[in-house]
Amino acid sequence: MLDAIFAPRSVAVVGASPDPRKLGHTVLKNIVTNGFPGAIYPIHPTANEVLGLRAYPSVAQTPAVPDLAVIVVPPTAVLAVAEECGQRGVKGLIVITAGFKEIGPEGLKREEQLLAIVRRYGMRMIGPNCLGVIDTVSRLNASFAALMPLPGNIAFMSQSGAICTAILDWSVTEGIGFSRFVSLGNKADVDEVALLQAWKDDPHSRVILAYLEGIARGPEFMRVAREVTRQTPVIIIKSGTTAAGSRAISSHTGSLAGSEAAYEAAFTQSGILRARTMQDVFDQALIFAYQPLLRGNRVAIVTNAGGPGILATDAIEHAGLQLARFAPETIARLQRELPPTANVFNPIDIIGDARSDRYRIGIAAALADPNVDALLVLFTPQAQSDVAETAEVIAELAEAQPEPRKPVVASFMGEHSLQPALTILNQRRIPNYPFPERAVAALKAMDTYAQRQQQPEGEYVTFEVDRQRVQHTFDAVRAQGRLELGEIEAREVMAAYGLRLPDSYLARSPEEAVTLANRLGYPVVMKISSPDILHKSDIGGVRVGISSPDEVRDAFELIEYRARRYQPNADIHGILVQKQAARGRECLVGVSRDPQLGPLIAFGLGGIYVEVLKDVAFRLAPLSRQDARQQIEAIRSFPILRGVRGQPPADLDSIEETLLRVSQLVTDFPEIVEMDINPLVVYDQGQGALVLDARIILKG
Template sequence: MSVRNLEALFAPRSVAVIGASTQPGKLGALVLRNLRAGGFEGPVSAVGLRAGEIDGLPIVAGVDALAHAPDLAIICTPAPTVPSLIAQLGRRGTRAAVVLTAGLKQRGEDGRTYEQAMLEAARPWLLRVLGPNCIGELVPALHLNASFAPGDARPGPLGFVTQSGALAAAMLDWAAARAIGFTHFVSLGDSADVDFGDMLDYLGSEARTQAILLYIESVRQARKFMSAARAAARNKPVVVVKAGRAPAGARAAASHTGALAGADDVIDAAIRRAGMLRVDTLESLFDAAELLGRRHPWQGERLAILTNGGGAGVLAADALALGGGTPAELSAATLQALDAVLPAGWPRANPIDIVGDAPVERYTHALRILLAAPEVDGVLFMHAPTAIVPAADIASACVPLLRGASKPVLAAWLGGVRVEPARQAFAAAGVPCFLTPEQAVQAWLRLAQYHANQQALLQLPANEPDLRIPDAAAAAALVAHAVRQGREWLDTGETAALLAAYGVPFVPTKVVQGVEQAVDAAAALGGPVALKVVSPQVLHKTDAGGVALDLAGSDAVRTAAHAMVATVKQRVPDAQVTGFVVQPMVRPRRARELIVGLATDPVFGPVVLFGAGGIAAEIERDRAVDLPPLNGALARAMVARTRVGALLRPHRGQPGVDEAALADVLLRVSQLACDLPEVVELDLNPLLAGPEGVIALDARVRVRAWSGARDGHLALRPYPRDLEARFTLGDRTLGLRPVRPDDGERLTAFYGEMSPEDLRLRFFFSQREVPSSQLARFCQVDYDREMAFLALDGGTVAGEVRAICDPDNRVAEFAILVAPGWRRRGLGRSLLERMAAYLAARGTAEMVGDCLMDNAAMAALARATGFRVADMPGGLHKLTRPLA
């Protein structure tokens, strides 16, 4: 990931068009015309095949003929010419180029694609390339139109990034009709260099951009994308339209998990996990951006619907129910307050129908009551025009209440010309307005989903015990052995051993080779047994007739085994039956059949799946997926997102399933996914879950060779356990480890020891405590680009040091805080040195920080550990230490 030299791309001081032409229909002529018509204020140059002139602007023959190197070059020449042009521009000092040319996937005479040659020519100069095969970029505030789009963009608060050039042109026209403006309008094209990760990093910290909109067709570098998306989504709303929601056809998969975990589910999981919001249509993209850009305090999902028309209220309530939303249940106090201002006989329920003849006062009284009601998290205000009171009068009376509202309010002014002044008055007061009840409810549901994703991004899970894996080393050796033998699937015995090594409950299993051995194994187990065929060619045993249940006695087992062999060979003619699995029948009381699994997405890597299980798992398609690593809160959220999840809770006097045991299985599968990149598919189906616990009755595991880094297969870098250590300070031994998401309670206690002065010196402003939202951010670090080490005295935090790297890994900004009882004992120095060593090992060039000038202890510590301390404006010291 890199934002290096992107300023030259998006804020150039000079621009050159390479391939400028005097022929009006040529691409170079169109681009030059757009650039000049847009009013770009810096120098504009033109380079063509031969010297000439176009509309008074000289055309020079070749890059070397330019008087000065442009910051930005726009290349419109044929594909074979692009690599050499990039090399020439780089040598001259240009650091960014927009390559509009298509066809760079073709190969040249040296066997390389023109795209490969272009990137290799750009690399020595760190020259950034937008495209190729793109429509270009527009930066309205700079009057920069470096594109061949048919129109220009107006200035505004939105950053828009798209992979589709054709869509970009249409969107510009559509946005202009709706008076929507942009800070940046960028077409990525083939994304050979600048991609979504780079754009998220750039726009996420760009001050003018209030929200980021993405149209995505594909993601290539999942970890880069996720790191940038999580960083950007913490700063501002990021809304995504992802094309390809409905696949052309279901891909074949050998396991239920592989069939259920489709690519669209995975991108949904990635978007949710990053704290972004996904919408279905381009219109929804802009609606969501407008909605999220209005920062109303968010309290929860309970919506009250206020309407002057019963039919409109019913439509809104239906849309809310069908969308899985939560209507507010009005309290007795709220009903009593409404009774005092509404006509007798009003429905006394939500929707709150104030009747079509409502005067202005009835609106304001009802709205004031709902805004004050603690059981109401948001209000949908709806009005259908009547001849009794002008809509504009109602709006004028309600606007003062809305300006200071402590909860979100949305409006649906139903109608056209007669309600337009009212709609404009609400919009001017910051209230999002919609044309229909259904549109307004959909907007509320998107708002709720966005805040749920943000909450997941900044959650503080409970302090959970470390997940104990009984024998991870044995599991790794077992998998490696199967891979060396070139096998794709673990046999039943290996599968049972792998699950045992990770502590996943699995039914006791005996694997035998022949019929009589199966009879003996059943007798040894005692009681009824299940018999299953073992054959490399049979993966779905039930479909092949390879499962027999409730077999009691030797004769029943013998008869079933012989019949099973015959049936399997009839249904799967090439099947080689190598034996049988014998298991005791397990009948947990009130158990549910579930599925827990692991699949591998070609882009985002492993995903964990949960859902309704059994032989109908693929038919019911009731599932949730998420990216590992999981924690307890994420595991429980996966269960809650499914229909079967509601059936697992206690109801009608019946106990629920052991939720802790179920979450534990999800965590263990997640840990297995993190530890063993060779495991690409895993099924626990059925996984029986009951009040007494969970147990898997069948499992299959698919493996393949892996040659990358041990965690390189993951879209999210997991907790780096290898950085855990212990060190001695004086007569005490302390633990050192990276911060974890469940460290919220520890850090709360740590910051609670600090005086207001301690917190002022650390955070540069006075505060008595660290807010929970900030604590969540301190616990939920992205290990791929930031690190926080805790020094632990037992379970108590003695000190912490943090560093956040820029996207280019050139500079890391650090902060440090030591508990009062550990000061002047060398802990601060030890933490700083350990962070410096970590950053140097990952290739970071420089460690920097700021401290207040009256923080003499920090300045002294910095000098003692090799930092240069320089005075800065504003009463600050700048601390700098090279790490090369």
């Protein structure tokens, strides 16, 4: 719990200066002027009072132990202050002071020492290097922000103090309120995971927003986020994904993946709504903070102009929502009560001369229709429009609905003449968007969240596998000074984890290759076997469709010649002779390990689908059954697997099992940093799948 930070009974401001130009003065003034109800202790080495409050030379000399200490002193003094707070029994710290890991090695060392003090005394800390914390529930503004947010039910955390101040300024102008407002700073102790846990059951916060630049505890973040999003929407904008993904990668999967793909997978699997822009963050926040949850995806539109109605209709279709089909009684009611020139089918066009009474007719009919799940009201200012009255009607009818209520959003298009209406809508908690497309996007976000809530809890399975066999293989590879497994070694790993493989044997001479081919039966495939040659096809190290002993001899000599020509120093074990598999659908399954979020599993159809179209879906291990099935269905080419133009469906169950076994493998062995199964040949439904080739790279 973080009550000492968000609901303290008393606060000490260490560095509370009488000089108005000092940051400590600003922080103390914010606490005092915004009505914090508890005891406030300014701490200053020489001042007797600050802002009319008695000052104390140290935390040790306050008349009672403060719950919270806000530290605004030079960085060189922070450690001593934190130590004193710990000895005094303070439970919460907000370290606003900068000069820690953000400045380099010296600051990093200081931050590590600060965290050690916090942990030693069982304190919790926000910061260092942060704007501070604002809590409208406890009326605490322990920050140097210029404004106090309005009370509301949106909880907000940000890794950027500048984003905090910009959002704060904008929100006050727009009349949007917050419950909690936190600048995370360097996240030395309290981070996004801790705040999600603290806000999980917060009755004052209907939606959680976050601006994050990095997530340090990826797997734990996903676990906590899954729990939180079951009851509270979480909307995150994540910056810096492209730069983090620019690293040297040798595997095929790694070249497709990157930090962006890992975060996208993490948010999808955790039930988090991903916002692309700050505009999206607050467009989505408004609908969750102000309106009941969507219970279906059928949207009705009431408009006084045809053009905006068409724009909204197009946006609904593009978003994957449904334009509601009105019940016959709704259409009859609208025909009776609206002018003959009005359109009574969805969208309900009440014509440009409509006043508020006509809006009342359209809105009431749409909300009463059993085929409607949400309502979008469009308004363009006309000469005869009742601007404020129309806003009042929208709010009145939205509030008067019987339970369960349907969400109502508005798009009042314009600005100059609309200010009275916009004020009414915001005060009455009707989200308003300047353009229909933004209103529809907010409804789509709510629909996405509602669908995820309806999904069952993930089912995680564990297969019987031979971990010891895999560990022995890895140890043997490392003993040879290698990190890359050859094909035979990779096959050992695949077999140990229950993945099906075609019969395959190693030949060290042309005659041995003929003997093996005769035993396997023609046709066969022949491949170079060398831990130093991972991209075998690139050097002509693979031959397929070999159907006679003479072809086997020729292939052996040609493959060996090409290998030695292109890589003279390669350690060549021999030539692998493999029963040629029957034709099927070729797929790719791969792994690259994200430094923050863990093993990222890729799936897609092979060939041009991966190489050219980049049609790949990513999920983070460990996978549940639901994750694996959704990953398969997420690729654009999924209809090919499902069966098209008379073709039977592929064995989707075998793909799912392959993904789950790979997930278990890379979870059991964190030393696997990259892996490709390419191709995985998938046969028709009920006929399984075969791993034809695999590569594995271990951590150095």
